Amino acid sequence: MNTIEQFNKFVMHSYGRYDLVLESGEHEVSVDKNGKKYIDFGSGIGVNSLGYCNDEWVEAICSQAKKIQHTSNYYYTKIQADFAKKLCETTGYTDMFFGNSGAEANECAIKIARKYSFDKYGKGRHNIITLKNSFHGRTICTLSATGQDVFHNYFFPFVEGFINVEPNNIEDLREKLDNSVCAVMFEYVQGEGGVCALDQDFVDEIFKLCAENDVITIADEVQTGVGRTGKFLCGEYFGHKADLTTLAKGLAGGVPIGVCLSGDKCADVLTPGTHGSTFGGNPLACAGGIAVLNKVNSEGFMDEVRQKSEYIREKLNKCSEVQSVSGIGLMVGIELKTKKAADIAKAALEKGLLLLTAKTRVRLLPPLTISYEEIDEGLDILIGLLNS
Numbered sequence: 148m149n150t151i152e153q154f155n156k157f158v159m160h161s162y163g164r165y166d167l168v169l170e171s172g173e174h175e176v177s178v179d180k181n182g183k184k185y186i187d188f189g190s191g192i193g194v195n196s197l198g199y200c201n202d203e204w205v206e207a208i209c210s211q212a213k214k215i216q217h218t219s220n221y222y223y224t225k226i227q228a229d230f231a232k233k234l235c236e237t238t239g240y241t242d243m244f245f246g247n248s249g250a251e252a253n254e255c256a257i258k259i260a261r262k263y264s265f266d267k268y269g270k271g272r273h274n275i276i277t278l279k280n281s282f283h284g285r286t287i288c289t290l291s292a293t294g295q296d297v298f299h300n301y302f303f304p305f306v307e308g309f310i311n312v313e314p315n316n317i318e319d320l321r322e323k324l325d326n327s328v329c330a331v332m333f334e335y336v337q338g339e340g341g342v343c344a345l346d347q348d349f350v351d352e353i354f355k356l357c358a359e360n361d362v363i364t365i366a367d368e369v370q371t372g373v374g375r376t377g378k379f380l381c382g383e384y385f386g387h388k389a390d391l392t393t394l395a396k397g398l399a400g401g402v403p404i405g406v407c408l409s410g411d412k413c414a415d416v417l418t419p420g421t422h423g424s425t426f427g428g429n430p431l432a433c434a435g436g437i438a439v440l441n442k443v444n445s446e447g448f449m450d451e452v453r454q455k456s457e458y459i460r461e462k463l464n465k466c467s468e469v470q471s472v473s474g475i476g477l478m479v480g481i482e483l484k485t486k487k488a489a490d491i492a493k494a495a496l497e498k499g500l501l502l503l504t505a506k507t508r509v510r511l512l513p514p515l516t517i518s519y520e521e522i523d524e525g526l527d528i529l530i531g532l533l534n535s
Contacts, residue, residue: 172199196397250284342480
């Protein structure tokens with residue numbers, strides 16, 4: 148029995164997988180069981196922010212594994228304290244809650260927003276506005292928050308208390324933000340929704356209305372955060388800092404992590420017993436997180452991310468098959484004129500290039516550390532397929 152047969156026999160078929168068995172990786176290149184190499188333009192859906200087996204990251208993880216790999220949250224660890232301090236100093240937030248995924252981080256934000264409102268106003272002010280075309284996770288609650296009908300099936304009943312607003316529709320936002328609403332939750336760039344950035348005017352209106360009505364702002368930066376867009380937080384481009392910001396994916400470079408960051412307004416909302424996570428703040432994840440923060444905060448790193456982004460976009464915009472290029476930084480959506488994104492991703496695999504899709508677009512989330520040589524090699528494959 149080969150690996151794929153064995154896997155399919157013992158693992159639930161909840162993913163549509165390619166027939167590819169990856170065994171190793173170095174820098175921005177992964178290698179399959181036959182030794183074939185693949186330029187990675189997906190980084191594990193934005194998780195391997197420093198590529199594969201970055202030297203400093205590996206050293207941090209291995210060093211921590213030799214000390215202590217886990218302890219319950221009844222106790223303290225220095226590595227967790229160090230990571231929390233570094234992340235708060237990087238983002239300007241007051242404190243945080245540790246989980247293991249973006250969905251967990253978003254669940255935490257939802258609970259904080261509702262408890263903030265309950266503590267201050269009592270029952271009945273629990274609705275949360277989310278945007279159509281959004282994606283916030285696959286738990287029952289975050290699936291309910293997700294504004295895509297394609298996900299709203301099978302798992303009835305969904306969690307109540309979520310109201311969808313059309314992205315960039317200020318009038319729709321104004322109409323639905325009434326006194327039953329405790330929070331507005333949004334992605335600055337809707338990743339799974341097609342790599343679509345919000346308009347500045349719409350973001351401005353979210354923060355204006357929320358400030359006027361004491362409504363919590365929740366920025367889901369699970370995919371856009373940690374340097375992905377060329378700023379540590381995508382909100383920096385828009386000139387706003389949400390009351391709560393959620394991070395995950397690239398934050399620990401490949402180790403499961405999820406974080407809900409809080410500003411002063413919500414810093415004391417969670418009290419002992421109101422929320423928890425067995426693996427949250429795991430020492431290995433925190434060690435990986437420090438390695439990532441050290442790298443992305445190093446001098447000139449964000450400048451390089453933005454420069455690489457401009458380089459990629461310039462080359463893509465010269466391709467006749469490309470209708471448009473969306474997103475911010477190294478979060479790139481490619482709308483095609485005639486070809487299907489899924490077909491391109493499958494064909495690229497055969498050529499040694501790993502791509503992602505988002506709705507009708509080809510999606511690129513390359514490691515932040517990708518070299519120009521690897522960018523050129525990958526784009527040569529991609530553009531060659533688009534022009535064929």
